[in-house]
Amino acid sequence: MKWIICSLSLLSVVTIKAQTVTVSPYSAYGLGEQLFDNNTEQAGMGGISTVPTNPFGQSANFSNPAANQTLRMTTFNASGSGRNNSFKSATDSDNSSSFNVSNISLAFPVGEKGSFGVGFQPFSGLGYEILSNSTKGDLKQTVNMKGDGGINSLHAFYGRNLGKGFSLGLRVNYLFGELKRNEVLALDGASLAVDYSDKSNYRGAQFTLGSMYTKKVGKSNNLNLGATYTLGTNLRTDVTDLTTTYAFVGAKVDTINIQRIDNGKTKIPQTFALGASYSKDNTWSLAIEAKYNTWSDFKKPIEGENTSMTSNVDYKNNVRLGVGGYWVPDFNSYKSYFNRVTYRAGAYYQSAQYSIYGTDITSFGATLGFGFPVGKQNDASTMNVSFEYGQKGKATSNLIKENYFGVKLGFDINDIWFRKRVID
Numbered sequence: 399m400k401w402i403i404c405s406l407s408l409l410s411v412v413t414i415k416a417q418t419v420t421v422s423p424y425s426a427y428g429l430g431e432q433l434f435d436n437n438t439e440q441a442g443m444g445g446i447s448t449v450p451t452n453p454f455g456q457s458a459n460f461s462n463p464a465a466n467q468t469l470r471m472t473t474f475n476a477s478g479s480g481r482n483n484s485f486k487s488a489t490d491s492d493n494s495s496s497f498n499v500s501n502i503s504l505a506f507p508v509g510e511k512g513s514f515g516v517g518f519q520p521f522s523g524l525g526y527e528i529l530s531n532s533t534k535g536d537l538k539q540t541v542n543m544k545g546d547g548g549i550n551s552l553h554a555f556y557g558r559n560l561g562k563g564f565s566l567g568l569r570v571n572y573l574f575g576e577l578k579r580n581e582v583l584a585l586d587g588a589s590l591a592v593d594y595s596d597k598s599n600y601r602g603a604q605f606t607l608g609s610m611y612t613k614k615v616g617k618s619n620n621l622n623l624g625a626t627y628t629l630g631t632n633l634r635t636d637v638t639d640l641t642t643t644y645a646f647v648g649a650k651v652d653t654i655n656i657q658r659i660d661n662g663k664t665k666i667p668q669t670f671a672l673g674a675s676y677s678k679d680n681t682w683s684l685a686i687e688a689k690y691n692t693w694s695d696f697k698k699p700i701e702g703e704n705t706s707m708t709s710n711v712d713y714k715n716n717v718r719l720g721v722g723g724y725w726v727p728d729f730n731s732y733k734s735y736f737n738r739v740t741y742r743a744g745a746y747y748q749s750a751q752y753s754i755y756g757t758d759i760t761s762f763g764a765t766l767g768f769g770f771p772v773g774k775q776n777d778a779s780t781m782n783v784s785f786e787y788g789q790k791g792k793a794t795s796n797l798i799k800e801n802y803f804g805v806k807l808g809f810d811i812n813d814i815w816f817r818k819r820v821i822d
Contacts, residue, residue, distance in 0.1 A: 420525040421483055421494040423798050424759065424790060426545050427711050427752050428696055429600075429666065430522040430577060434551055435461045437501055438477050438808030442767015442784035443722030444744020446687045448624035448673030449610070452769075453680050453726050453740055456778040456812050458505030458515045462626050462671075463555035463567025464608035466513040471777060472506040472815040475517075477808030486799045496525065500806065506815060511559040513567075516552075523548035524577050538586035549575035549600055555608075563612040571604040573633060582644075592654075595640045596700070600664060602633035618679045628669040630695060635662040639700045662699035667692040667715075667751075680729040689718040693751030711752050720746040722765070740769030742784070750790075757795050763788025763802075777812040 425431035439457055440447045447461030455468030458475065479500040484493040498520060505515030524545035532539050550573070557567030576599045584591040606628040613621040641655040670690045677683035696713045722744025731737035743766050750759035767784035786804040793799040 420523040421481075421496045422790075422800060422802075423485065423526040423528050424750070424800065425522075425524050426526050426528075426543070426579070427754075428693070428698075428713065429549060429664070430524045430545075430547075432522050433500070433520045434522070434571075437475065438782040438784050438806040439742070439767065439769065439810075441786060441804075441806050442742035442744065442765055442769075442782070443685065443724060444687075444720035444746045444765050445718070446673060446675075446685045446720045446722045446744065448608075448626055448671050448687055449622045449675040449685055450677075450683075451685075451722075451724065451742075452778075453677075453683070453724060453729065454778040457780075457810050458503060458513075458517075460503060460505075460515060460517055460553065460555055460569060462608040462610060462624050462673075463515075463557045463569045463606065464565040464610040465622075465624055466505070466515075466555075466557045466567070467559050467563075467565050467610065467612060469505065469507055469513045471812040472504070474811045475501055475503045475808060477501040477782075477806060479804060479806045481802055481804040483800055483802045486793045486801075487797070488793055501808065505555075508556075513557045514555070516554045519551050519553070521549040521551040521571070521573055521575070524579070540584050540586070542582045543580070545577070545579045547575065547577040549573055549577070551604075557608070563614070565610050567608040567610075569606040569608065571606070572602075573604055574601045576600070591644045593640075593642045593644060595638075595642075597638045598664075598698070599636040600633045602631055604631050604666070605629045606669075615676075618681075620677045620679070622673075622675045622677065622685075624671075624673045626669070626671045630666060630668040630692065632663040632665050635664045635699055636660050637662055637700050657700055659699045663697075664699065665695055665697040667695050680726060682723065682725045684723040685721070687718075687720045691716050691718075691751060696751070710755050712756075713752050714758075716749045716751045718746065718748040720744060724767075724769075735771075738771050740767075740780070742767030742769070746788075754797060755795050757797060759791050759797075761788055761790035772809075773811070778810075779812045780810050782806075782808045782810065 420431045439451045458473050459465040477500045480497040482495045501519050503517030508514045524547050526545045528543045530541045551571045553571040555569040559565045579596045581594045608626045610624045637659040639657040673687035675683050675685035692715050693713050694715050724740050724742045726740050728737040745764045747762045765786045769780045769782045772781050773779040784806045790800040791797050
């Protein structure tokens with residue numbers, strides 16, 4: 399089993415670095431569409447992640463490093479995500495799909511009071527292609543906009559139980575990757591086209607502090623309170639910003655402007671999260687969560703002021719609200735397998751970290767999830783599936799309405815490692 403896990407880890411890391419993780423036009427802004435901090439279990443509960451989402455406590459929580467108080471076995475997770483998006487503007491519509499490996503992680507207990515884990519995930523991604531036609535007087539303008547690339551996270555956490563249901567934890571992310579944007583503007587009947595190209599490489603560390611308090615209520619009920627604080631940080635950024643013109647006749651290329659910045663700084667925001675859940679041992683849980691991000695502090699070297707995708711955007715603080723829960727009919731049932739399945743559901747609302755043409759962008763959705771037991775009944779290994787349906791933006795004011803349907807599939811394989819063999 400251990401050799402299988404190690405082999406899957408190496409293969410998945412290579413896959414993650416080469417994949418396209420989003421097809422949303424809204425990924426064009428900032429550092430792209432945010433993808434981090436949401437495993438398959440959490441996705442099935444409306445994205446709630448600051449409190450435990452596993453009824454048996456044997457699934458590692460990387461979002462809140464303190465929410466691993468009951469982790470007593472080594473747990474390996476491998477997850478993949480698929481999404482179908484449909485887009486609609488005032489004049490056109492389209493659809494597209496994507497698939498990516500979304501999480502590889504390994505976590506295990508350290509002594510009687512600690513827990514440690516390492517993982518690899520996409521952090522954000524670009525993946526859009528937009529063709530825009532407009533008319534001003536007698537002039538017809540065509541703009542072709544493309545973006546691709548992504549930022550990845552290699553991360554580790556350590557959590558420690560301090561007694562009386564209280565725990566603290568620290569997670570460190572090392573972020574790295576490349577984002578590429580391109581925009582070509584042409585006028586109908588003109589012999590030249592203007593090409594804007596931006597390539598940025600990012601690297602740097604990010605830190606998250608977590609805490610959790612669990613209070614026993616009666617014999618089998620629990621009140622869980624979780625909180626995390628992710629520090630704002632500056633990512634080292636190398637930028638090449640190039641503006642050229644193309645002649646349609648003779649394929650002549652002229653460089654109008656080129657800017658290069660080495661070791662610049664991209665400021666990414668702080669994040670505050672609070673969550674609470676009320677649960678019954680091995681049976682059910684109801685949870686709520688709120689997150690707040692200070693995206694008004696976002697700054698990037700050479701934002702691409704001349705391009706239409708960035709000249710009409712303003713960054714702002716945003717919030718995310720989620721509710722969710724799980725239910726296990728009978729975790730110890732021998733008569734019915736489906737009585738041992740974990741059923742999850744949730745919903746969320748989120749304001750975007752930007753406004754476009756002065757219009758705020760919001761998204762909302764509903765989720766459904768299932769945790770199917772696999773392997774030995776006493777090790778809590780599961781195959782988790784989650785479904786998500788949501789909507790973002792609207793098809794007015796030169797904007798795009800995006801409807802999406804997503805599926806996540808993840809495997810949590812639990813075992814006891816690092817235990818000394820006893821020979822009689």
